Amino acid sequence: MSGLFSTLNVGVRGMTAQQGAIDVTSHNIANANTDGYSRQRVTMETTRPSNTSPGQLGTGVQISSISRIRDTYLDYQVRAENGTMGLNEGKENVLSQVETVFNGLSDTGVSTLIDKVYASWQTLSTSPQLSNTRTVVAQQSKALTDQLNSIYKQLKTVKDDCKAVIKQDVVDINSMLSQIDKLNQQIKAVKIGGDEPNDLLDKRDLLEDKLSTKFGITIDKKTYGGEDLKATDGATGDLTLVKSDSTDDVKRFSYVSSITPSKDSTGAVMTDGTYDVTYYKNGDMSSDNNKVTMTMKLSESAYASLDQGRVLVADKDGYAVDKDGARIDGKEFIGGDIIGTVIPAGATGTKNVDGTAYQLFNPTTGELKGYMSVQEDIDTYVNQLNNLAKSIAFSVNAIHSGSSTASDDTATNVLNFFVNSAKPTAAGEAEITAGNITVNSLIVNDPMLIKVGTGNSPGPTDGTRAAAIAKLKDVKLKIQGITPTSTRSDFLSGVSAEGDSSKLLTISSAADGMTISSYFTTIVNGLAIKVQDARQNVTNHTVQLSKLEESRTSISGVSLDEEMANLIQYQHAYAANAKIISTVDELLDLIVNGLKK
Incomplete structure (x- = not known):
């Protein structure tokens, strides 16, 4: 039985x-x-x-x-490739937009408009007696400045779009980190009970795959299925974001929403490099309760890094921390006097810190790195475009006014052809950018004010001044040496012959200079090479990632x-x-x- x-x-x-x-x-x-x-x-x-x-x-x-x-080695390879792919896709996406903005050498592009402007001056030099030739010069020049204004604005928009992607990434990253932390504890509880939390492990691995596209990560395996997750920071080393043992001693990220010059007690903008830096805890901009403003002094390089990076290392509550991991509470200020009101840690409002106190996240790879680094390229193109606008304004204004220095002296009949739309005076000429350059409104309204000849009383057929401006097309100028503070006299130093409004001032070529057209062509060609490299990198890494995913699917897939x-x-x-x-x-x-x- x-x-x-x-x-x-x-x-x-x-x-x-x-x-x-x-x-x-x-x-x-x-x-x-x-x-x-x-x-x-x-x-x-x-x-x-x-x-x-x-x-x-x-x-x-x-x-x-x-x-x-599951093959953990393939997981490591896929995540490493995810970071590289995210980096290159971010760059390729933005650079392609920049290339579209510049519009290359098309019929409506800057290069074509530059040729048309100088051609109109040449036509004016041969027919100075005709009013319509003056009108064409004014209109073609205005079309060029409008195009430069448009490109400048669009480049700023592309950069703002980069910042928007970074902001959303910060929110997504913090959310994924919280989910991974919670899954960590659930997995450990199941493991301790003697069971296998397979589906929970899959959820955690999927989140880690997604996170690896944002920045480079390293994972340390711990007992009972727990993991420590770290981000590789190029400036400070690894940042611990998740710990197997539940703890508050982990890092999160906050987003810098604005960097604006501070104002003194009278409301005037401070010019000593003092800024109000506003960030939102964990990138959550849905409530002003998450808003924190720090007043700090920043050097030009520190400002550029913060403007392009925008991601601050924070504690688990979202408050920015210094390089030692301590919360910035305004109680200590390294170097100089404390600016503003000191408030206790954990409170919202203004925090006072030295420009070197905060910790800016500097990933070495991933989508975040791509969108951060490409902003430096955008800033470079903006600066090059500004140099182009200044060189056009300085050179044309010098010959048109007959002076190598900017002046508003109406007694000597000085008239600048190109001006700063925000400050259309001689003092504003040094601040001309691609975003504000325009044709003098007096000339736009009355093209007969354009100076065509030379002498106190130019004859009706005297087009010598217009011809000199037309010849600027082939003059090599020191465009690459222009700085944001360069003046007309700085620009023309060593390449001009002084004259006055009644005489002809000539500009000779600089040995190490470039023509206006070749300078812009160099910008476009350099951009094309960058875009081509970015696209090729995306193609190559797409193939590599596809092979790795295929290998992993052959093992783990159903x-x-x-x-x-x-x-x-x-x-x-x-x-x-x-x-x-x-x-x-x-x-x-x-x-x-x-x-x-």
Whole structure:
């Protein structure tokens, strides 16, 4: 009797094990298209045998574990490639927009407009007596300045778009880190209970894959399935973002929304490099309760880095921390007097810090790095465009006014052709940029004010001044040496012959100079090379990442053909075990009912 009941138990265990295997197989099939899912496999082992004569007798089978199939080395490779891919995609996306903004050498591009402007001056020099030739000069010049204004504005818009992507990345990153931290604790709890949290592990791995596209990460495995997650910071080393042991001693990120010059007690803008830097804790701009303003002094390089980076290392509550990891609370100020009101840590409002106290996140790879670094390229193109605008204004104004220095002296009939739209005076000429350059409104309204000839009373057919301006097309100017503070006299130093409004001032070529057209062509060609390199990098890394993903999928992905084959195998085994139970039932019925006869 005991033998038949033992056989019955073996059949039950067999059915239970095969049922578990069918459940796992059906789970795999159901998640065949689930992003981040790793196929699971049932491991079976024999149960403890019973001791009988002449030896041990097997008691059946049981499921010892349900494990997921995963290659950690491929995970590492995919995440490293994700970071590189994110970096190159970010660069390629932005540089392609910049290339579109410049509009290359098309019919409506700057290069074509520059040629048209000088051509109109040449036509004016040969027909100075015609009023329409003066009108064409004014209109073509205005079209050029409008195009420069437009490009400048669009480049600023592209840069603002980069900042918007960075802001959203900060919010997404902090959210993913919180989810990973929570999953860490859930996984440990399941592991400590002796079970395998396969689906939780998949969720954590998927989040880590997504996070690796934002910046480079390193993962340290800990006991009971826990992980420490760190971000590689190019300036300070690794930043611990998640710890296996739940703790508040981890870092998060906050977003700098604005950097504006501070104002003194009278409301005047301060010019000593003092700025009000406003950031939002954890990048959450949905409430002003998350808003914190720090008043600090920044050098030009520190301002550029903060403007392009925008991501501050913060504590778990989102408050910015210094390089030692301490929360910036305004109680300590390194160098100089404390600016503004000191408030305690944890409070909202104004915080006072030295320009070197905060910790700016500097990822070495990933989407964040791509959008941060490409802003430096945008700033470079803006500066080059500003140099172009200044060189056009300085050179044309010098010949048109007959002076190598800017002047508003109407007594000598000085008239600048190009002006700063925000400050249309001689003092504003040094602040001309591609964003504010325009044709003098007096000339736009009355093209007859354009100076065409020379002498106190130029003749009706005297086009010598217009011809001199037309020749600027082929003059090599020191455009690359222009700085934001350069004046007309700085620009023309060593390449001009002084004159006055009634005489002709000529500009000679500089040995190390460039023509206006060639300078812009150099900008466009350099941009084209950068875009081509970025696109090629994206193509190459797309292929590499695709191969790695294919390798990982071949190991961790669900094969429906394989799962269907397993399902048939488990089905047959289940049916066979059921047959054993049915046979034992018949035998028991024979023994029990047979005794009655």
